[in-house]
Amino acid sequence: MTSSNIQAKISEWADRNGFLYNKIVSAARSGWPDCILIIHGITYYFEVKFKSDKLRPLQKRKIQKMNKHDTIAFVIYNFRDFLNIVERILNGKNHHLVD
Numbered sequence: 001m002t003s004s005n006i007q008a009k010i011s012e013w014a015d016r017n018g019f020l021y022n023k024i025v026s027a028a029r030s031g032w033p034d035c036i037l038i039i040h041g042i043t044y045y046f047e048v049k050f051k052s053d054k055l056r057p058l059q060k061r062k063i064q065k066m067n068k069h070d071t072i073a074f075v076i077y078n079f080r081d082f083l084n085i086v087e088r089i090l091n092g093k094n095h096h097l098v099d
Helices: 003-017 057-068 079-090
Strands: 020-023 035-039 042-048 072-076
Touching (some): 003 035, 003 042, 042 057, 057 072, 072 079
Parallel strands (some): 042 072
């Protein structure tokens, strides 16, 4: 499985569950997460890595800065990570996760 496969599964999950998903194809600045998910009016950003992928320092700094400013961003390494985070979000526990 690749990060693209994980993103495709997230997109399918969002469609099935009535949430909005968008893959960020090109950002004006480097380091922004790969995709956006809107759940109950709140926007969540996800940086999707495959287990062998490394989070670049710029990506880590961007996600930390986003979370510092109350923008919710996560790093995930597989679809199970995504489902665990979404379960916490839906249960009112949207903790920030950065490696």
